[in-house]
Amino acid sequence: MAIAVDATRFQFQRDRILRAAAACFNQKGYSGTSLKDVARQLGLTDAALYYYVRNKEELVYQCYLRAADLGRRAMERARASGGNGFEQAFLYIRNHVEIMVGDAGPVAIMSEVPSLKPAHRNEILAISRRHSVAFEEILSNGLRDGSIADCDVRMTGNAVMGAINWIPKWFHGDPAVATQVLETFPDVLTRGLRKTSG
Amino acid sequence: MAIAVDATRFQFQRDRILRAAAACFNQKGYSGTSLKDVARQLGLTDAALYYYVRNKEELVYQCYLRAADLGRRAMERARASGGNGFEQAFLYIRNHVEIMVGDAGPVAIMSEVPSLKPAHRNEILAISRRHSVAFEEILSNGLRDGSIADCDVRMTGNAVMGAINWIPKWFHGDPAVATQVLETFPDVLTRGLRKTSG
């Protein structure tokens, strides 16, 4: 009954499982990965996973929750930076890209959100929406403070999110590529936002 | 034994099925859609689908093949236009976006490519690769002919493809939005490519 200072072992394993699952889902597709696949990667047996997760649906849900959370953190660090609109947009993108190609481990592409059970699906969708809105707000701020060139905020947001979310489709862990991505992607995505003159 | 001039009825139904399937996959997720779901949408019975497709795997494969083909056409029309690099890039994006939000019907997001059987998977991947390479070539041409500003060709390609491929995630058929997308998305995606001065 210790005052759970150490959410240690359980939480730790659970997180390993989520990362292994994310890796499997991204690499082998959702329908292509069985619980056995995920378990094997950790030297476990499929049944063992049920100690950490109610069922496969919840495994996916947790993966997505983790992905959403990492995105949220990237966003919050950017907003906390106190820069102008452009700087915050750039920073958010860099933070998020860093997560996608960095050692946070694989981040699951949210392709099976629609098949989550309603409560889970709605939660994930709500977080995603908040996330999008937050980015659009940054863009709006940038328009107002003059750091971002005139643009359709909604569409720009959709474009940027798409580009970021799609990363795991073509990035497969090569560290050299990771460096390149980190250096160029944020610039690629924000070039169009830069205010040219005044 | 007629010289199959009219691939009519069969091909027609098959295409309807592919579109219905694409719609289901995008809306309900891959694991969330059963063959019965797809069939019901057409007033058919699940078993009837087997007259048009060997199994579910092939249904997905055909959906992806169709998606890839639509993309290829968008690309070819752009290349055939004979414009400079920037113009071709812009045109390709417009063409492709038009397909994604237009009345070509829903285009399947290729999220389950990894779980296709090897031959199918490799074919889809090969097409995708060709597609990416083609776009990168357009960008390279633009760099050479001076119509596109200095940029990382590979990463720019990845960003643009991601943004386009992600469209079905947030576009759900609203015609007003379709118009907006068509008008703004190509501009959003190419702004960063425009040569500012010389």
Place this chain on the structure above:
DNA sequence: GCATTATTTTAATCCTGATTAGAATTTTTG
């Protein structure tokens, strides 16, 4: 209209991977 072919349905079957129960093992605690 009749025969042939194309398309769809009904009614099983099948199969695979998720899930569960309970035993075994390992870890922790005192």
Place this chain on the structure above:
DNA sequence: CAAAAATTCTAATCAGGATTAAAATAATGC
């Protein structure tokens, strides 16, 4: 070390959707 709790395994079971076989219906050609 003994008892309790935590974690994992073995061995079934189970469910649900994919798939099939055969019959029924619709379309087509003559």
